[in-house]
Amino acid sequence: MSKQRPTFALVDCNSFYASCERVFRPDLAKVPIVVLSNNDGCVIARSYDAKPFIKMGEPYFQIKHKLKQHGIVPFSSNYALYGDMSERVMSLIEAMVPAVEVYSIDEAFADLTGIGELDALGRQIRAQVLRCTGIPVGVGIAHTKTLAKLANHTAKRLQSQTGGVVNITDPVKRDWVLRNTDVAEVWGVGRKMKLHLDAMGIKSAMDLAKADPWTLRKKFSIVIEKTARELGGTPCLELEEPDPPKQEICCSRMFGERLTELPPIKEAVATYMMRAAEKLRAQNSLCKKVRVSIRTGMFNPEEARYANGVVVDMPYPTDDVRLLTQVAVGALDRIFRPGFKYSKAELMLLSLCQPGEYTDDLFATSQPMEATRVMTVMDEINERWGRGTMRSASVPSNPLWAMRREMMSRSYTTKLDQLWTVMCN
Template sequence: MGVPVFQVRDIIDNNNVYVFSTNFALYGDMSSRVMSLLSDISPEIEIYSIDEAFMNFTGVKDSVHLASRMKSVVTKSTGIPISIGIAATKTLSKVANYFAKKQTANGVYALTEQQQIVQALKELPVSKLWGVGSRHLRMLNSYGINKAYDFIQLNEEWVLEKMTIMGLRMQRELKGDPCFGIDAYPSRKKNIRTSRSFGVKVKSLQTIQESIIAHAARCAEKLRIENSCARYVSVILRTNPFSKSQDYYYGYKSI
């Protein structure tokens, strides 16, 4: 989890840590390139987030070979290393991906044999399960549930009561019962946002205006990609919420 730089300034200074600004526009462009390459190989793909996707390998005879080919193509074309987890359900594939990063040299891990799955779940901390946030983690730990294997031993009615239907589906997926399909055609976004923090204090109105124009253009580009239209446009400006030398300001205007 990220923290403001000023909160760890001593650690940065004492350990010669280099700090770089984020570049979300570049992240988005690189993500599009990676997802396009994956789509060329596996037409049925769900782009889950900027750096994650699910693909349907049903009918593939050698899934490990195909995954290795995908990894090679992406790395050669973009220079970005990726990891791929293979399993019968989405949740198990997330588990497989965890071990692909931790225990393999090539970044590909297939979790398909029952004995192998059981061993993986016995090793995996419940905190690493897809869908287990801080609140559910505290609750599970309070009942002595520390590993993923402990979680799948729980009574389904108890899981439904404590973690709703989503928790129950996650548990069933860990047992090999598919509950989440591939959403190859996700619904359009309800809102699009482009925001940046200035690296230094800004006192020039022109600089702020130029930044707003650039952000608006980027939002419009995202809107066109979605083939959507906007009903409202909002501009938000705020000062540094962590500053001790000036009052905090937050303002917005919608049209």
């Protein structure tokens, strides 16, 4: 019995951040949108109709006039909304296919090996996600992951003709896509690589697919070799297994304004620890060390510069946010220096381990069971009623030092007091 040929689909959300904003603002369905980075710094996402006017990375303060001129609506980044919408999209995809690799917040590879009626399944996935979440997606189907990426790109580029679904498992369709796609659009080919490939006469994806893989490996790397083989239809990349637990967890934020006093910095670090400890417990890990650091702005020549950090050992491996916060906040007393304008704090949980992976000394202190039960209850409450419903007393609800997000939409899906409301006449 011959082995079935692998088949992959890439499901990619269209202009994901902007699409999330539009879901709960139907009045913006045909209005161009941009989403800004932390502290409303620069553009990190654009709706399709905003791309001709605004470049990625443009500073917000420099383009306010352009936004107004072209009727483009700016939003502060709302990561709680985007993360929750992403989980909903991925859950829907996972329910419809045998296996899924979540590649990023808005992309997932699906294993469709052995499934018939691929075009119909692609349209079903697209319709189901749109109906249940309001997020439009493109679906690219092929025999390799790189070709699935290329098919997805074509589905979006020619959406009016393709309906957002492109299946290039057929060699004729595959070759048409390869001939009509610039090599710069191939997954993993950046601007520098494109210049090198251009010099070799490799202009299109088809040129790269036909290039000698061994020559590419000698001249560049095994990555480009695998890319060429995948474009030619030879699978070199499989669906990846879920990532193992992280060995470090970092939470780092810029303050919304410069801070000169210690108390608000302690509040900030306590807030960051809440989020870091949530991630720690989500992967069922315990923390042995904590690193806390603070710094001033580093680019203003008129401001004095200072940066410092300290690593502190925990008394025992723990996921108790109360103990972690106590240690982290206490460490700030050792590194804070008056007379500086602080712009950022960073928190890192280090030397992470799984329960049972470390050897307890017979007389060593370990985390009390009561603490574990309290953390479990807190996580259950926050999962049901929204993040921050139950938190450490040192974490304020509306701090003055928080990031500037003056144009942030409501947390429609994660906070009860911000649910979408519909007025009936």
